[in-house]
Structures are given as C-alpha cells and as structure tokens.
Amino acid sequence: MTSERGIRMDRVCYTVGGRRILKEFDLLLERGVNRTILGKSGAGKTTILKLILGLLKPDAGAISIDGTVIGGLRESQLIPVRRNIAIVFQGGALFDSMTVGENVGYRLFEEGKLTEDEIERIVLEKLSFVGLEHSIDLYPAELSGGMKKRVAIARALAAEPDYIFFDEPTTGLDPIGVYNIRNLMLRLQAEGKTTLMVTHDLETAFAVSERFSFLHETRLAFEGTEEEMKRSEIPEIREFLAPTERSLFISNSNNTDIHP
Numbered sequence: 623m624t625s626e627r628g629i630r631m632d633r634v635c636y637t638v639g640g641r642r643i644l645k646e647f648d649l650l651l652e653r654g655v656n657r658t659i660l661g662k663s664g665a666g667k668t669t670i671l672k673l674i675l676g677l678l679k680p681d682a683g684a685i686s687i688d689g690t691v692i693g694g695l696r697e698s699q700l701i702p703v704r705r706n707i708a709i710v711f712q713g714g715a716l717f718d719s720m721t722v723g724e725n726v727g728y729r730l731f732e733e734g735k736l737t738e739d740e741i742e743r744i745v746l747e748k749l750s751f752v753g754l755e756h757s758i759d760l761y762p763a764e765l766s767g768g769m770k771k772r773v774a775i776a777r778a779l780a781a782e783p784d785y786i787f788f789d790e791p792t793t794g795l796d797p798i799g800v801y802n803i804r805n806l807m808l809r810l811q812a813e814g815k816t817t818l819m820v821t822h823d824l825e826t827a828f829a830v831s832e833r834f835s836f837l838h839e840t841r842l843a844f845e846g847t848e849e850e851m852k853r854s855e856i857p858e859i860r861e862f863l864a865p866t867e868r869s870l871f872i873s874n875s876n877n878t879d880i881h882p
C-alpha cells in the first residue's frame with residue numbers, strides 16, 4: 623500500500639462470454655478531479671464501474687484504490703476499501719419492499735454499528751440533501767423516476783463515501799429531473815466528494831466533469847478535457863460529439879446498436 627489517493631486502472635483486460643470488453647484499459651480518478659467515461663451503449667462502461675468495485679475480476683492488469691491494489695484481496699478485506707465508494711446504479715436499484723427511509727438506511731442497519739436514532743438522523747439528513755425528507759415513508763412504486771434516482775443518491779451518501787459513481791444518472795429524466803441531478807452532483811463535489819460518471823448525456827457530462835475518458839471498441843480512445851475533446855481529430859470522437867450519416871455505417875459495421 624502506498625499513500626497515493628485516487629483510483630487507478632492499469633492496463634485492465636476483461637472478457638465475458640468469449641467477448642473482449644476491455645483491452646489494456648487505463649483510468650485515473652484523482653481525488654477532487656471529477657471524471658466522466660463516455661462510450662456507446664454496450665461499450666463496457668458499467669463493466670468498468672463493477673471492476674473497480676470488485677464485483678467483477680479483471681483477466682489482467684491492476685486496479686488500485688487509494689494505493690491499495692484490490693486484485694489479491696479477500697472479500698472481507700475488500701469491504702473497508704469498497705465502503706469508501708458508493709454507486710448510484712443505472713435505474714436506481716431500490717428495494718421495492720422497503721420504504722424510502724429503509725432503503726436509505728439499509729447499509730447502516732446491516733452494519734449494525736449505529737443506534738436506530740442515529741441511523742434515522744442520517745437518513746433524514748441525506749433525504750433532505752436530495753429534497754425528499756417528506757417522502758421517507760413512501761415505497762419506490764409511489765415515486766417518479768427522478769425521485770427514485772434522488773433516493774438512490776441519498777442511499778449512496780449514507781455511508782459518507784469519498785467517491786461516488788453515477789451510472790447513467792440522467793437517462794429517462796425530464797429536463798427538471800436532469801437539472802436536479804446535475805445540481806446534486808455539483809453540490810457533492812463542492813463538499814469534497816469525487817464523482818465518476820458514465821453516461822451518453824454529453825451536456826450533463828460537460829456540466830459536472832473536468833476530465834473525460836472515451837471508451838471505443840475495448841480501448842481508451844481519448845482522455846482529456848472538454849476543450850481537448852472538442853478539438854480532437856480522432857474520427858470516433860468527432861462522430862460521437864456530432865453524429866453524421868457516417869455513424870449508420872460505423873454502428874452497422876461492428877454489429878452493435880443496430881436498430882432495423
């Protein structure tokens with residue numbers, strides 16, 4: 623273990639079902655430098671987040687979190703490392719049989735370290751951060767898509783992580799819902815959290831991130847700032863930022879995202 627703070631992926635390879643998803647993929651998430659990973663649907667963006675969380679194991683390469691290489695760790699050793707990272711899953715992934723409050727406090731209850739009163743105080747604080755303290759006794763089925771995402775954010779915050787991952791946080795939301803999520807992400811960053819987002823939503827990406835990684839056909843095709851990305855001559859980047867008819871042929875040629 624070193625004193626390095628941040629998350630690093632070094633030449634990570636990952637294959638599933640005989641299909642290569644990542645080939646020697648590098649990523650650096652420095653503390654306080656918010657990053658977005660861009661890439662087409664099915665490129666492997668969610669896979670990257672799951673690899674960092676230790677939910678999937680790479681075939682080759684190394685992943686380190688604040689100087690600890692997670693590859694050789696047992697499940698029990700992974701717990702404290704993982705505790706510092708929360709993820710707001712694509713779709714929210716709330717427990718339907720639990721109330722909003724129970725969803726937010728779930729992890730703290732499971733850990734059994736705090737009293738019920740202490741947990742309730744934290745749950746209320748996190749729900750008011752996302753503007754949903756009055757929905758504490760509702761069930762997920764009674765919430766809109768945007769509210770569910772905000773509950774998922776409150777749940778992610780309950781354990782006071784330093785890193786928060788957002789998997790497509792704005793997909794399916796109306797403009798007000800998108801604005802709310804962006805605003806929450808910026809407030810979290812102002813409080814010192816480091817965010818890593820994966821998305822296709824370029825406008826949100828540019829609003830909340832300083833650096834961008836573009837995943838294209840298993841590889842890191844680009845890494846840099848918004849300005850560098852907009853100036854990039856890399857054809858895949860230009861196509862992603864401003865799709866033209868050529869995209870039809872790009873999509874068809876690699877057999878992904880075909881909409882007949």
Ligand SMILES: Nc1ncnc2c1ncn2[C@@H]1O[C@H](COP(=O)(O)OP(=O)(O)OP(=O)(O)O)[C@@H](O)[C@H]1O
Pocket residue numbers: 638639641643661662663664665666667668669670712
């Ligand atoms: N268990 C599995 N078996 C076979 N293929 C899988 C499996 N899990 C994931 N994949 C494939 O891995 C690829 C990457 O999946 P991933 O969910 O990381 O993509 P993504 O970039 O997050 O896509 P999206 O933008 O649609 O969420 C996909 O093409 C998917 O079909």
Ligand SMILES: [Mg+2]
Pocket residue numbers: 667668669712789
């Ligand atoms: Mg995904």
